[in-house]
Structure formats: structure tokens, C-alpha cells
Amino acid sequence: xxVGLTGGVASGKSTVSAMLRDLGAVVIDADxxxxxxxxxxxxxxxxxxxxxxxxxxxxxxxxDRAKLGAIVFVDPSRRAALEAIIHPLVRARAAExxxxxxxxxxxxxxxxxxxxxxxAGAFDAVVVVDVPEDLQVERAVRDRGWSEDEALSRVxxxxxxxxxxxxxxxxxxxxxxxEDLRRRVAEVFEELV
Numbered sequence: 503x504x505v506g507l508t509g510g511v512a513s514g515k516s517t518v519s520a521m522l523r524d525l526g527a528v529v530i531d532a533d534x535x536x537x538x539x540x541x542x543x544x545x546x547x548x549x550x551x552x553x554x555x556x557x558x559x560x561x562x563x564x565x566d567r568a569k570l571g572a573i574v575f576v577d578p579s580r581r582a583a584l585e586a587i588i589h590p591l592v593r594a595r596a597a598e599x600x601x602x603x604x605x606x607x608x609x610x611x612x613x614x615x616x617x618x619x620x621x622a623g624a625f626d627a628v629v630v631v632d633v634p635e636d637l638q639v640e641r642a643v644r645d646r647g648w649s650e651d652e653a654l655s656r657v658x659x660x661x662x663x664x665x666x667x668x669x670x671x672x673x674x675x676x677x678x679x680x681e682d683l684r685r686r687v688a689e690v691f692e693e694l695v
Contacts, residue, residue, distance in 0.1 A: 503694060504600070504609050506624070508616035508666060509631030511656050512641040514676035514683065518631050519612040521687040527608040530596045532615075539591035540565050549587045554580075575652075575659050589619060608695055617661040622669040627694055630670035633677050635663060 507522070507529075509515035516533075523529045539546040542564050550558060550565060554573060560566040574581040596611060603609050610629075613621060622628050633641075635657055642653035667673065672690045676683050 503626045504624075505611065505626065505694060506616045506622060506628045507610050507612045507631070508614060508628065508669075509674075509676075510633070510635075510638050510660050510663065510666065511614070512638045512645065512653070513631045513633045514641075515612065515614065515631045517680075517683065518629070518674055518676070518687055519610065521684060522608075522610050522691060525688065525691045527610045527691070528599075528603045529610045529612055530599050532592050532596065532611065532613040535592045535595045536588055539588060539595060546587065546591050550584065553583055553587060575655055578659075581659065585615075585619070589615075608691070615660065617666050617669050627671040628669050629672045629674060629690060629694075630666045631674045631676050632663065632667060632670075633675075637677055 505527075507515065507519060509518070519529050519531060538544075540550055541547065542562075547565055550570070554570060558566055558570045558573070570584070574584050600609050600611075611625065613619070616622060616628065638657050639650060639653045642648045642656065643650055646653075648656070672693065674683070674686050674690060
């Protein structure tokens with residue numbers, strides 16, 4: 503079974519992803535792949551530099567994600583340009599990993615922008631990690647050191663909460679305790695397998 507896992511920034515999606523992995527799922531993390539496809543020396547990084555200029559590089563020649571983020575999270579057209587470079591590369595790499603997975607295992611594609619990129623229909627099920635926007639902002643400020651404005655801009659650059667929930671076949675509420683989350687993830691895993 504192919505499952506899409508998504509959730510807004512600071513929703514706890516990565517925690518849910520790790521829990522699913524611990525339960526035996528093969529997890530394909532789009533964020534990890536997005537870093538891999540723009541690593542130093544890759545065609546992906548060359549394409550990003552061609553589109554955004556050398557100012558998005560760190561001194562060591564790697565991608566400076568903070569500099570790039572400062573550009574794309576305030577300009578939707580620049581974000582779309584970045585996504586046009588990275589998303590096809592990530593999808594191709596994810597397909598390779600999925601093809602190598604055992605046939606009887608639950609394969610979970612951890613995709614932050616699953617709804618935004620119109621991929622919900624490509625999966626047998628879609629799990630959405632859900633929290634209210636104010637909790638997303640609070641966590642992003644506390645856990646990531648972002649300013650409130652930066653957190654709000656990133657939250658609002660993603661799909662609206664209602665749009666994510668509309669795509670869900672399973673919802674994991676992450677507004678409670680870690681134990682509450684662990685119980686709900688186990689329930690969803692059992693439903694999926």
C-alpha cells in the first residue's frame with residue numbers, strides 16, 4: 503500500500519513519520535530527498551544556481567537554504583520556480599526507493615507539499631497530521647527559533663488547513679500529548695495494514 507503523509511510546517515509530521523518507520527513502514531522523506539537532489543555537485547544544485555544566482559550558495563559551494571528560503575517564502579513566483587526544479591527530481595528519486603521496497607510493506611511518502619503539488623490522488627491513502635495554525639506558529643517560534651512573522655509567512659505559504667483535511671483519508675491530531683500521538687499513529691498504522 504502506498505500512503506502519502508503530509509502536514510503543515512511545525513505540525514509534527516516528522517515525528518509521525520518516525521513513528522510509522524518504527525512500526526515497520528518504509529518511509530520515503532521528501533525533505534531528505536529535496537536536500538539530496540541539490541547537494542554539491544548535483545545537476546539540481548546547478549539548476550537552482552542558474553535560476554537564483556550564486557548568492558544562494560554558502561562559502562563552501564553548498565546551497566544556503568536560509569538565503570534561498572528568504573527569497574522563495576516571500577515571492578510565490580520564485581517559490582514556483584524552485585519547485586519546478588526540485589519536485590521532478592524528488593519524485594524520480596522517490597520512485598527509485600519505492601521500487602526497491604519489499605512488496606508486502608507499507609510505503610509512506612512523507613511529502614510536506616503533497617496537497618499543494620496535487621499528489622493526493624496518487625496514493626491509496628493520505629494521512630494528514632493536523633494542528634491549529636496558532637499551534638504551528640507557537641511551535642515554529644519555540645522549536646525552530648523563527649520570528650512570529652517568519653513562522654506565519656511559512657504557514658501561510660502552504661495549503662490551508664481545510665484543504666489538507668479535505669485530502670485526508672486519515673487524520674492524526676497532534677494537538678495533545680506525545681502519548682496521545684503515539685496511540686493515534688498506531689491506530690492509523692493498523693488501519694492501513
